[in-house]
Amino acid sequence: MKISKFLAVAVLGLSIVSCGQQVKTVSSLETELDSVSYAMGLNMANQFKNNFSEVKKEVFFQGLTNGLDSTNLLLEDKDVRNTLNAYFQKKQQEKMKEQQAKAAEKAEKEFGEYKKQNEAFLEANKSKDGVKTTESGLQYIVIKEGNGESPKATDGVSVHYKGTNIDGVEFDSSYKRNKPYELKANQFVSGFSEGLQLMKTGAKYKFFIPQELAYKAQARGKDIKPFSALIFEVELLEVKK
Known part of the structure; x- marks a missing residue:
């Protein structure tokens, strides 16, 4: 509500x-x-x-x-709305978590095997030459180092990227649109945001993002199924303060 x-x-x-008015009962x-x-x-x-x-x-x-x-x-007047807002925001968050848990349970039943395939891919990938793994589980390869500055989470960035799933199916590409993508570094999925902050301007990296750092149990169009690991080739073109 x-x-x-x-x-x-x-x-x-x-x-x-x-x-102080008495409530009259009517029949x-x-x-x-x-x-x-x-x-x-x-x-x-x-x-x-x-x-x-x-x-x-x-x-x-x-x-x-x-x-x-x-x-x-x-309660003082100033506390009334704060009390109500805090309570109903908490209830809304609880309801959202419950809905997400139900959706995840349903996705697990339907896409459990696909989840295992993605996990197996990342497990094998992390031991390949050049692949580095962060504490969060993000895997990346440095294709080309940059020599500019690294973005902070709240900085704007201009990037070129190509995104695929583990089967090599491309689901998005700024190259094909012939236009760099601009957004704040912290407004991408968390794995992408983390990877950006490892880069310097002019660098090109390849990210292998576990589903936990991407869309988790949610689907995104026909090519990003629930529990999909995402693979991105990313060029950091500019950092915007």
Whole structure:
């Protein structure tokens, strides 16, 4: 549930509930206004049940009452939105992690064999001549050293690259577009970003990026399957501060 939507529901509640007013129980809806009023109450309840089932009713209604009275406030105004934002961002992150875990489990069942093939490729590749491996697992070959500066994570870079999977199928190439690609060094997949920071301007490297440093269990188009290792030939043309 978006925080703005949650706040709208809360504000609606504040506008409906009046300070110190006894709630009258009705057994039937006699007028159109009765029906609309009751429907609004049910709608609020459904919003909370569907998106905030953990709500503590007693504390919630105390907050409504205190807010209308402007007395005995347990939170200052400046803390209200921060409290709500922090909570719902945390819940959203938890939900995203749960969804990612389910997607990874599904991908493991469908692409488990392909994952093993990629792992076997990298295991064999790391012992080949010229291949270096970083602590994170990134493998790379220096094709040509540069003599300029190395980019920091937040620097802009201009690069030419060609990307393939372990079967040699090309999925992207700035060379074919005849135009260098420009982005901040930390805005690529993490393995690519790490490799860039090892280079100096004018260098050309070849990266072998494990799926953990790339797209993990996610697919990217028809040529990047879940758990794909990515292979890039990269030229660092310019570092932009």
